Amino acid sequence: MQRGRIDATTLAGGVDLQSTVESGQSYLWSREDETTYERDRAHGGDAWYWTTLRPTDRDDPAVCRVRQREGALEWESHVDADPHLRRLLRLDDDLAAIAADAPDDELLRAAFDAYRGMRIVRDPPFGSLISFICSAQMRVARIHAMQTALRRAYGEPITFDGETYHAYPTPAALAGASEAELRDLGLGYRAPYVLRTAEMVESGEAGPEEAGDLSYEAARESLTRFVGVGEKVADCVLLFSLDFLEAVPLDTWIRTTIEEYYPDCDRGSYAETSRAIRDAFGGEYAGYVQTYVFHYLRNGGTVA
DNA sequence: TAGATACCTTATAG
């Protein structure tokens, strides 16, 4: 096992691990079993979180777990997790600059102040695509439970520190599933979407990472060719996996926010409303703004 | 092109 730590004071704008991985941006991180880590729970908020990696220079997938403690991210892994964590948690983003550049409006400022250190994630493209296909009309806890079920059913088992983990399934593994099996895991009508999308990726017909070469709106359009991917899910994959920080997924929360705080931005169609709210959120980093606002409002934050 | 409807399943409200 390798271990390491990343001093949070070396990261511009700091880091808040819990907010980053539990704010509904990613369904590919899990909290360690609470009963196994009573000791950590006593410290409050410094639980271990884990995910799996597929380092290119290694045959087997690797486990990476991390917790935030005493101003640092402490990690344990099969491999040197430092570069992986910097990539997956976007530790190079300058949060102070992003917050400073955001439009000076009461709601946005309150949201940034409430969750200092929260970062956008950079999930692996395939896992991001599948998990957000699963997100349709579903609650956060259940979306996460679906990904855990997919790991256990189709992901390669990995032993780490005496425990068994499961890698996120490969496109081939998911493409080999049946619709009935996926329905049994509780995916409902999303089962054929996940299956057909996995088949598209496995066959080489299309890959989510290909959208990364396109301009933002063309990339969003491109992703909608995957079954079960509409404009909202496409925006989630662009923002939380493919580095399009200007993407603003128009979900029910943001639509409610638009109604209440930015009524002029409601232009009817997704594309036009998206442009308007993207401008209202400052353009280049509008997705960051969206994530702060989403998390703030979802946890009951308000503006007088 | 814009609008209406069905869709799996589960948790929560009433």
Add this chain to the structure above:
DNA sequence: ACTATAAGGTATC
């Protein structure tokens, strides 16, 4: 206990 409703929407008509 039992029914209605909504949950980070999409495909289809």
